[in-house]
Amino acid sequence: DTGTLAHDLSNYLREQGGEKSDCSLHPFPVSFAQLGWDHWIIAPHRYDPHYCKGTCPHLLRYDYHPPNHAVVQSFVHQLVDASVPRPSCVPYRYSPISVLMIEPNGGILYKEYENMIAESCTCR
């Protein structure tokens, strides 16, 4: 229905500038002391897991790396049935952190934990 798309295109162009509430990555430096885990985590003293927050725009830009399902869901929400929610803003890529811990038997453990820092967001 070109009429709807034309209307939507104007929204899309307006959104192109990316509204500040669009899905994006936000910092959240946290210390293990704040989590109450500093008793046995020796290092690092703090790390920033980041988090994803914001609205997924109607037409998902390529840089969100949206799966096709999310593009379809976004159209369904927009054009077919608004009770179907827009896709959600979630992490896309992660990176690990290394942790130095004290073990219950008095040992010391160096361990790399996967997927501890969100590096980018997507809409799914």
Add this chain to the structure above:
Amino acid sequence: NQSPLPLGSLPAVPTLPLLQALQMRAPGSPGWRVEPPSGQPLRYMLNLYRRAADREGRPRRSRSLGTNTIRLVQASSHGGQPWAGRWYLQALTYYLEGQPEAEHLLRATVVYLPSLSLAHGRLLCALELVAASEAPRVLLSPTAHPRHGWAEADVTPYLVLGNSSMEILALRHVCVRAGRAGGHDALVAPSHPFLLLYLNDTQAGLAPPAAEPHRHRR
């Protein structure tokens, strides 16, 4: 500066695997036996950590340790008087039972100081492997001199984790005081060597298998 969350405020049975993994290690949880480590083992691991990761804990790609898990095991020593004249002989046992199944041993080394300066001379040290049977003792030669005077002797061949008979490593720490005797040197006992297990944790994530029986292992 929020006050740290008291441990009790964590959910009784945390759903998050990381919380579960960490809560099992929390002081006061069952199995927390001894005082937290200090002194040279802690300094050694802090130096290793600083070389491996930045201040935010991100692993430095340039400085890969070749594994995702390194466990430091401290020795249990058998009391008694280790000094005999200028000789120091200390039997040491490293208990290895209970290694998590997902952690596969890649390499094991014992880290010690081969030479220690004293006020009047030096203390020269070596390690002997005390085999379980009557086999002759093996003098371990250092395979690597990492840093700050530490030496690493490879003991991988003598360890087969998971095989109950080999979940103990028995060594003898032998030192001799070289140079003029005298003064208070005789009382300087070298710190115990410690065991490093280089392991590959095959569970990339943190979800303990029991928690998610139907989930494809990551």
